[in-house]
Amino acid sequence: MYKLDEKDITPVQSRPRLALTLGDPAGIGPEVILKALADPEVSKSCDLTVVGSRSLLVEIYTKLKLAKNSQPLANPEELSIFDVPLDKHIQDEILIGTGNAASGAASFAYMETAIAQTLADQFDGIVTGPIAKSAWKAAGYNYPGQTELLAEKSGAKRVGMLFVARSPHTNWTLCTLLACTHVPLSQVPKVLTPQLMTEKLDLLVECLEKDFGLQRARIAIAGLNPHSGEQGQLGHEEQDWLIPWIEQERKNRPNLQLDGPVPPDTMWVKPGQAWYGNIDPSAAISSGDATRSPWRALALTTTLSTSPLRVNPSQAADAYLALYHDQGLIPVKLMAFDRAVNTSIGLPFIRTSPDHGTAFDIAGKGIADARSMKAAILLAAELVSQRRKVKL
Ligand SMILES: NC(=O)C1=CN([C@@H]2O[C@H](COP(=O)(O)OP(=O)(O)OC[C@H]3O[C@@H](n4cnc5c(N)ncnc54)[C@H](O)[C@@H]3O)[C@@H](O)[C@H]2O)C=CC1
């Protein structure tokens, strides 16, 4: 009798199982989650469990249903929820639109629960709602962000903050890794070292290969100072260590193309052009882009159609290594605030998050844009599937 060999058996894979933390309940996290979950593309892509306080979610849902500009919302009664009940005095102190110790304690409890459940293999990954670091601090949790908590709890020695956004115009993907993240600007030159850069480059290369199936990547590395220091005249870090470090890495990694240090102001010209690409401005007008933002159609007409600088997406790099938070995130948010995804790399599981924060100024009004949350869920599902393929 023919006996099946293990290798002949096609494993039946379940859909990606994702935990979705509510984030700070005083912010827009619950709203963008309810909006994203009302989208059939999202619900079809994976099995989602909201990790948060059921009674708070129901309360917020009821308020949002009454808000003027509300788009379709998922009904909490129809969702899978891992309930994290709060003490009554904490729940009573949560005020929509104001981050405080109570909202910080709640969002911290959701994250701790999601991480523990994921480490216990109940989920393949976590999509996190936005939290306020100041609210965590007020609640007594002194972490610079969720990334650091995820790294600590999962035992990851190295972790990276990668922003991924797919262009709606060209389908080109902008991948930006931050060499240092939640670091005050005055500390940046002290925190950046060749060792840290090597660690981040290792993480980026591993992620591009394993998660995005990209070998022999071309990576652009930013300089720190104006004009990358202008040979020492405008800053010394490039001469002191960044240029020697890049030269050494080129020798160590002959399969990669490492560009840099690229002057930080011009670093984003090619990604910007690859993002908007060959778009026909009349298409932007007919798709409604121009009615929403006429300046954009104008910019597309005057710059992209006529500029000799226009590049083909293939001239852009596969990934960008920015040296600090705002150097990388200003261009990401300028191009893709509505769709960029914050992806933690180096963890033993997938973690994504929308690129925006708690937006306390608009919480409860029903006007929050859920596209970045939707992109975060879809990317997490895609990355779980990709990792399963790599493992097989
Ligand atoms: N992944 C996370 O947990 C993140 C958390 N934060 C935290 O969020 C808090 C507020 O940070 P901010 O710098 O004010 O950034 P923010 O992203 O919360 O808000 C910046 C501006 O964008 C608007 N905005 C943000 N998301 C929006 C959306 N989905 N739809 C429509 N408008 C939106 C806000 O109304 C505000 O005017 C801080 O405590 C920060 O630490 C910030 C970024 C990411």
Ligand SMILES: NCC(=O)COP(=O)(O)O
């Ligand atoms: N600006 C990115 C950000 O603040 C996200 O931080 P984290 O909570 O994902 O660590």
